[in-house]
Amino acid sequence: MEDMQKVVLEYVIDEYVEDEDEELTPDTPLISGGIVDSFSMVSLKRFLENKYSISIPDDEATPEAFDSVNKIVELVKRFVK
């Protein structure tokens, strides 16, 4: 769980945070906080699916489910065998 949290957090920071001074925690709102837009959610979903060899159904990949690193980890864990 901690490893996955670290991996997702690092990916989100590397991918979306342009300002080096901006702090991001596992609970920072990503979609509602304007850090990740709905376009970019697609690549985040694809990254998770490739990384953990899972398939997240489109109706599960909602903005709410992707709204923080911790929520993403919860979602991914449901699909990892």
Next chain:
Amino acid sequence: MAFNEKIRKQYQDELEEIRGAGIFKEERFIHSEQAADIEVEFPAGSSLKKVINMCANNYLGLSSHPEVIKAAHAGLDSRGYGMSSVRFICGTQDIHKELERKVTEFLGTEDTILFPSCMDANAGVFEAILGEKDVMISDRLVHASIVDGIRLCSAMHDTFKHSDMDHLEKKLQLHADKRYKVVITDGVFSMDGDTARLDEMAALCEKYDAMLFVDDSHATGFIGKTGRGTHEKYGVVGKIDIITTTFGKALGGASGGCVSGRAELVEMCRQKARPYLFSNTIAPVVVSGVLRVMDILSGSTERRDKLEENAAYWRKGLTEAGFVLQDGDTPIVPVMLFNAKLAQDVSRDLYEEGIYAIGFFFPVVAKGKARIRTQISAGHERHHLDKGLDAFIKVGKKYDILGKTKQEIIDKYGL
């Protein structure tokens, strides 16, 4: 009445919010032809003011060129005013095909299709050539018209950080399983004036079997040794699969755009691109003008050479005066002010000094990156540039920003 008072009030409130946010756009009325020297009515109702235009996309100074106007007149006389039809019914003249051939030859591609505008070309091209099995990977700073085209297409969309080749390569790896991959970029980025590294991008596309798309609207006619565009500058003529560009900027500046590239992709646009299928194409009078422009540019590099010299002179002058500029070597020279209000104040004061240059700030550019975007033209003579420099220095002194670093300007005016 559907548009009742309640609805009217809601729209009025929304417009007030835009005004309150300081992003309400007002037009300035030009009473002369488009050129380096123009006469402007601003604010509305005020007397005319003669100013030097430093914010037009008239890069080659061809917008009001006598030979272009003469050719347009001749075209009007010989081919009429309008077509009253889309291309595939009865809206294609010989001169439309002639222009498509000339653009193909000029850009070094396989085929070309005209669109009513480059906005339409970008809006229609992706949907015409891609589907659900494909992916579009775009630079994060591409033009708004490309973003709209991407939205209209069912292919997956992803982005890479601006001009970051390592990030682009990661994305190409991530989407390796997709049927078609298209990497999408502007040739010259309109707000910053920097160029896409097309040699590196073409190499990556070859490595990962991706197609390369370039919007060269701010490049066609003057970037590269013979003005072919950004692909000429980076030595990759013939390696760009899709180029979109406009006739509304350097190439006479009237209207119209095109998709130029691989023959099969152009043909797909002819069969499926909705702005092409459901809208009249470029009017004969404009086509006639652009044909003359293509002849002028194919015959001599004089105008793009003068533009290059002018842009270098302008950039050097501003740098020596102590302004912070965005790096680059194109005729787009952004003077960085960082603070939105400062950009508006400087623009207003420059106008008082007879220089027409607009301030850009969020949401047009990122927060904290407000600037005056100056655009140089081959239509500018040395005296225009010198007067512009004098005005910039006078206004720069007033706001005490000459010789100051980015941080010092931010400390003084905030973000």
